[in-house]
Structures are given as structure tokens and as C-alpha cells.
Amino acid sequence: MTDFLLELRSEEIPARMQAGARATLETLFTNQMLAVDVAIGKITVWSTPRRLALIVRDLPLETNAVHEDIKGPRVGAPPAALEGFLRKTGLTQDQLVQSDGVWFARQHKPGRPMNDVLAEAIPAIIRAFAWPKSMRWGRDSASSESLRWVRPLSGIVAIFGEDLIACEVSGISAGFATRGHRFHCPGEITIGSASDYAEKLRACHVIVDHEERQSIIRDGAAKAAADAGLALVEDEGLVIENAGLTEWPVPLLGRFDTAFLEVPPEVIQLTARVNQKYFVVNGKDGKLANGFVCTANIDAVDGGKEVVAGNEKVLAARLSDARFFWEQDLAHPLESYLPKLESMLLYEGMGSLREKADRISTLAGWIAEQYFPERDPDTARRAGLLAKADLATGMVGEFPELQGVMGSYYAEKGGEKPGTVSALQQQYVAAVEGCIPACVALADRIDTLTLFFARNIKPTGSRDPFALRRAALQTIQTVLVNGTRLNLKRLVQKSHEIAAANDAIRQNLENVDGAAVSAELLDFFADRLKVQQREAGVRHDLIDAVFALGGEDDLVRLLARVKALQAFMATEDGTNLLAGYKRAANILKQVGEVSGNAAATPPTDADAVLLAALDSAEPAASAAVADERFTDAMAALASLRAPIDAFFDGVMVNDPDEDVRAYRLGLLSRFTGAVHGVADFSKIEG
């Protein structure tokens, strides 16, 4: 048993691809070993911008020997068949063995040296390696068949124990030599084995373990901030990205002019993070302070002074750009950006963003009037109108991620009401809270869904280019978080009406069956609701059971009913009632037409008991449902459980007397009907 080291050195691998590359390398290596039936011990995979490394502990020196029996002719088959088999296998008859009347050639395959196996596996792994994007390079790229890699592959180290695994891919031969840090240690270094690899690299300013680099950055950035009396704003994504950009990370604290702090903190953080990969820091007051932490890839000879000065300059230039946009944008009220939305078009035939703003406004006002007890439709309309205005501002043009957030800042500065400010700020989040924000978010999303569904553009499989699933999910989340009682169907119809008031859109809606569209949309919502509720542990079949009743488009009420049903189904009464229901439904399905005249009075006591139970449960259940007392409705159903069990135990439905039979079928039909008044039990699994 011995250890194996593989290093694939290349030009800088994009930081975002390194985690995937590590997983790919591990999988491909494991598969190569599985193919030769070698169990592998511990695998370690590391990455830096310039190398992928894999270390496997305790690989056997050779693969297992295998015995293989090759089936030959039957014992007693014509001699020609036997001769042919002996020729093929190169054996004599006395070397064959018999089993179940058939000749077998027993072949012994000795184990293969692991060195040979690895020498074949390495080129196979490199050629099979799938990068998200790969490229050709150099002289070999004159042919389309040349090796592809994420960036040019420049070296291979492959050492088993202390032996070099001799192999070659596209002119690159495996060797003992690698390179250290690009600037601190540019020459070749020789690796002896898997066990000295990491330490030799460390001596050459390369920390090959990405997790170690991550903790250096995490801790170092926090310390750099703390040393200056500041608190790092933690950002694990940045930690990982910076670790993917460095082999020798050195976090350094820089500063910027406090005057830039008049720009919203979101802008500063985004500029620093996205464009420069810097961490931002907070002051003692918990507010963004005028500092940042960058991660250099060198131990600079001056301790990093020049590096910090350079980075400060770059950030200052970026922040002054941002401040320029902030000031420019603020020079005009948010409303004044509306005309610019006219030239920003939505999907073809859906008009401009300006028109969408009007639709959101109208629908948001309507939602406020209809469904929100606070009723402030004027503010809802105003917020809806302004919702998209920031898309025409300079800042959002530069930083699209700040849509909504910028609008809320500009609205606030412009003296809009708090509800409007909050609506603008929240409009792109999943669950929007508060009356005005919810009205605007619902109007926006319902408008989108209605228009796309009317044009028959729907998500298929994994394709959802207009994020309609998300729009539906966010609609559901917003409705539920606010406990808003609304009728989705009416909402969709209203949205359709509002859209059709626009000439251009009406043309596209002319041959559209509005009722069919809203039915489809409701099914779509049902599907999204099931997905969304799965995580909360709500059974999808129970959602189906309530949806199947039809007519329910109030999500809050629907979920209350589903939850009561789920609680009921967890009880013994529930499961037994379901069994009784299924039995009754089966019998009814088999009978088809009922012949005979139902007897006027219950033929037996068991019939009478069930009849009495139904007489009291039916009105109790339907009254409870009407009052949305769903737990009471379940209790009414539970009262049927003992009578239906006793009925099935005590009587035979298929009584020879046609009239008795008709009576009992009538009872069963009433029973299933009573159950259906609460939920369609035929949809329930189990």
C-alpha cells in the first residue's frame, strides 16, 4: 500500500470553477479505480488558481488477480466444437474443467502493477475532464482535435510512492517538477512524494490547501479590520473567491474618503465586492465605515503599502463614478424617469416598461381596495407607478443588481410615503411584507404571469427563461406571509382586463380564451404551492385533495384546510376513515347503474346507525367548512368512522334483495359525498 500524488498545473483557473473541478477530479479518479476493481482509501483534492492536486492514501501496488471462466461447448458436443474451443483458448483438454455438463477454460489473470494502471488512467482523466468552458491553445490548436482545458495546461506531476508515473498528454510529460509562487518562487521545484508535496510548495509561497487559504483570508481580514477598530462584514462568497485567486493570500486594510459615505451603503458594498472583490467594514456604530480589505497574492517587499495605495486609488475612482450617478440621479425626482421607460421594451408584444408601470399601478390599487383592510389604494397606485422608474436611472444602469433598492432611496429623498419607499425596496424579494409593498409585488408578478400565459409561453422542463416559476412562487409566499385573503382567479381576470385595455396588447390577446388561461394559471399555482409546501412538510396529495374540489383559489383558506386534513390523516380515525372511503368508492365504481327501488327504511340496525351518523355529520361538516372551522369539519368526518366500520362489518352491500342493495348503495353514496364536502379523498395516498 502506498500513496499517490497527481498535480495538474495550468494557467489561472477561474475562481468560480475550482470547487467543481475538485469534485470532477475526484469522481474521475474514483471511476478509473472502480473500473479496475481497486478500493480506494482517503482522497484529498486541493486547488489553487494554478493547480489541481489529488492525493490518494494507501493504494495497492497492484490490482487484484482475477480468475475468469470462459464457457465452452457442452460435454459430449461434437469433437470439432471442442477442438475449436481449445484452439481459441490455447489450452489442452486436460486443462479444462467441467461444470454442470459444460467445459470451461479457467483463466488466471494476474494483478496489474498500479504504475501501469495509473499511467493509463491519468491521460484518460485529463481527456475526459469536463470544464464549464474549455479552450484550445498553442501550436497543437491548428487541429480541432487538440486537447482542451480550462486554460493552457502546463505541467503534470504524477508520483506513486516515490516512483514517477510515466505518461504523456498532448506533449506534456509527467515529471517530478512543479513550480512555486509565480513571483516569489518562479523556478522549478522537485517533489519527492505525496508526503512532501504540500510542505515543499509552502516553502515556495504556495498554500495548496484551499481551505487553509480560506481560513487565512477569513481570519486575516477580520484581524486587519479589528486592528483598526473596525468590524469586517463577513462574506463567505468573497472568502472562497479570494482563496481561488491567490496562492499566498495576504489580507490588507485600505481606506477611502469618508465623503463617499453619503452614497448608499449598498452601492459601496456592491462596487467593492463585485468589481474589486473587497470586503467592506463597519464602524463601532454598526454602520458602513470608510475602510475595505483587499487580498493580495504576495508578501510585498514594502509590507503592502504600494498595494494598498493602488487599491485605494482604484476604489476611489469607482466610488467617484458611483457618487456621480447618485448625484445625477438625485438631481431629478424619481417620477421624471418615467418617460424613459417608454423606450425600454418588455418581451415583444407586451409593450414598454412605461405601460407596465401603469398596469402595476392600476392593479395594485385594485388589490388594495379589494383585499387589504388598511385600504390605501392611492398610495398603492403611486408605488406601483414608480416601482420601475429606477431602471432608467444612471446608477441602476451601472449596477442592475441595485434595482428596487435605488428606487427606494430616490423615493425617500423625494418625500414619497413610507409605504411607497418600502414597496420599491422590497419589490424583488421573495416574500414581500406589508400592505402597499404586497399590493405592488402581487400586481407586478400577476401581470407578468397573466401576459406570458396568455401568449402561451410557459416553463417547460428545466427551461424557464422568464422566471415564471419564481414569479408564481413569490406570489404564493407574499400572499401567505401577509395572510392575505384573496381570490387568485379574480385577480388574474382583473389583470387580464387591465392588460386588454392597452391596444397593442389587446391585439395579442384577441384569440385568447381568458377562462382557460386563468384555469391554467391556477393549476400552475397549485404545482408551485406543492413544491413550496413540501419543505414545510405538507403532503402534496392532501393539497391535491383540496384543490380537486374545484373553486378554491384562496391560498390562505386552502392551506388551513390542508393542514387540518393532514392532522386528521395522522390520527387513527383518519386512516380508518380513508380505508372505509376507498372501500365505499370501489363498490360504487363496480356497481355502475343501480337497479331496484331503495327501501324506505333502514333494513338493519347497522344501516340505521350509519344513516343517523350521516344525518348529523353532513350538516355539521358543511357548516364547519363554510365557517372555515376545518378542525371541526374533520371532527364531523371522524364521527363517521365507527358507523362506517360497523356497516362494513355487519351488512353485505350486495344483498340479494335489490331494494336493500339499492338502499345501501345510496347510503355509501351519501357517505362519499359527505367526505367530499371536506376533501376529495380519492386523491389521498395510502
Next chain:
Amino acid sequence: MADGADKTPLSFQDMILTLHAYWAARGCAILQPYDMRVGAGTFHPSTTLRSLGPEPWNVAYVQPSRRPTDGRYGENPNRLQHYYQYQVILKPSPADLQEQYLGSLAAIGIDPLLHDIRFVEDDWESPTLGAWGLGWEVWCDGMEVTQFTYFQQMGGFDCKPVAGELTYGLERLAMYIQNVDNVYDLRFSDAVGDVAAVSYGDVFLENEKQFSKWNFEVADTGTLFAGFKAAEDECNRAIEAGVPLAAYDQAIEASHLFNLLQARGVISVQERANYMARVRDLAKGSCKAWIDSQSERWTAKYPGWTL
């Protein structure tokens, strides 16, 4: 103090001369700028057309580049509608391209143990040239100083072999090396004897003012639209006539007129995609015609080479 820190940093022109000497010593032919208005050094036919086909090609040149929408009337210290790119094309891309590039930074005075040089993922794509490649933007202390690309396709055709392209932003680099915050304060040339030094502002400030005004306010859009159409027609005629180099000139012309029309704000969002597709068709058509005109010679000289 590190090497070079106590020396006077290179002037703008000395930086260019140093890069010329550096790349000439590595086998590059030092070309002159192309004599047409282009948006970037990549538009020079020495990059666009010569990155196609099997022949080795190693050149370096400065290309004045115009981006009308970036004009700021000379008031922004970092933005210009006219600036310089230093362009190096090495085909096939040599195995030590990164090391050669880093050597050039050292030559102009950037010490990599004093300054943090990084290769940060940036995939390059030019929708108007139908071209893409993989590479990085090179950062120096967090500032992008060079676009480093391995061309994979040009004009919709695979680059076989692949060329390495280095595009240095000369003004940014010079501002860095000279440690100035305003591009117009750059030392363009040094004082010699009685002759005073010249600043970047001396040379270009007035140009920025006048061209910003022309680009944004004055240029006659009717003339520009007509010019676009004329260039498009002439490009297609030249392709027909089998003179792809002349055709490509017209593609460049159309591309620049499109940029001017954008600066004039007369191209709507929808039209924009349409105009870009038209420019791309011209560029692709020119590339194809170039390949057609050369492929016989290429296959004779490089047996086994295929498109």
C-alpha cells in the same frame, strides 16, 4: 526601495517605445496603427483577419481607439472617447505567453513583488466581430491594466491555431506608473534641453472637448445613417468582387458609424440588436471572403490544415 522606484517613471511615449523594443526583441513585427476609426485594437485587420488561418503571425502595434459614448467633454479624469491600446498578437500562442507578458510589465517599471499582479477570469466576446476567446483581465493592485485572451473564434470561424492577444490600456498603465490621478496630467514626453515636456492634456484635451460635442450633439444623423447603408452596400460589393481586405474596411466603417449613431442616442433598444447583427454579418462575410481568398495557399503550405 525596490528597483526602479527611485528612477523617474517612463513618460507615455517612452512606455510605448519600451514596449516596442520589448516585443520587437521577441520576434514581433512592429506595425503602425490602422488608418481608420476603430473601437479597439482588435479591429485592426492584422488582428481580425490575420488571426484566421494557419500562418504564424507575431505583431505589435499601438491602435488609437474611439468609443464615442465614453466621451466626457474632457471633464472626467478617467474617461476618454479617444484613447490608445497597445496590441500584441502571437500566433500560435507560445507556451510562455504569460511569462513574456509579465516581462513586459517589468520592462515598463512594474515590480511584481511590490505590486499585486493577478490574472482574473474574463472571457472576451465581440458580438460585432462574431469572435470570442478565454482569458483574463490582468489586475495590478486591483486595477485592470490588460486584457489577455486566447482567441477561439473570429468571424464565426475557429482559430486554428489559436492566437494569444494582449491588449494593454496605455493611459491606465501610464497613470499607474506615473502615479497621476488625472489622465490629462500624464507626462506624454519629457523635457529635453530647452524643449518643454508635453502633457497628455496638451495633446488631447481640446480633442476630447470638441469630439464629445460632435459625437453627442453635432454629428448629422441623416449623414451617419446614409453612411452606414453605403458602407454596408460597399462591403457586400467588395465581398462579391473577391477583395475581402477592402470589404473589411467597410465593415470597420459601418461599425464606427453605428457607434456614433448610438452616441447620438437615435438607435432604440430593439434597433440596436438589429444594427449589431448587420455589422456582424459584414465582419463575418469579410472573414469568410478572406479565408476563401487564402485557403488554397494555406492548404498548399500547411498540408492537413482544414477550416
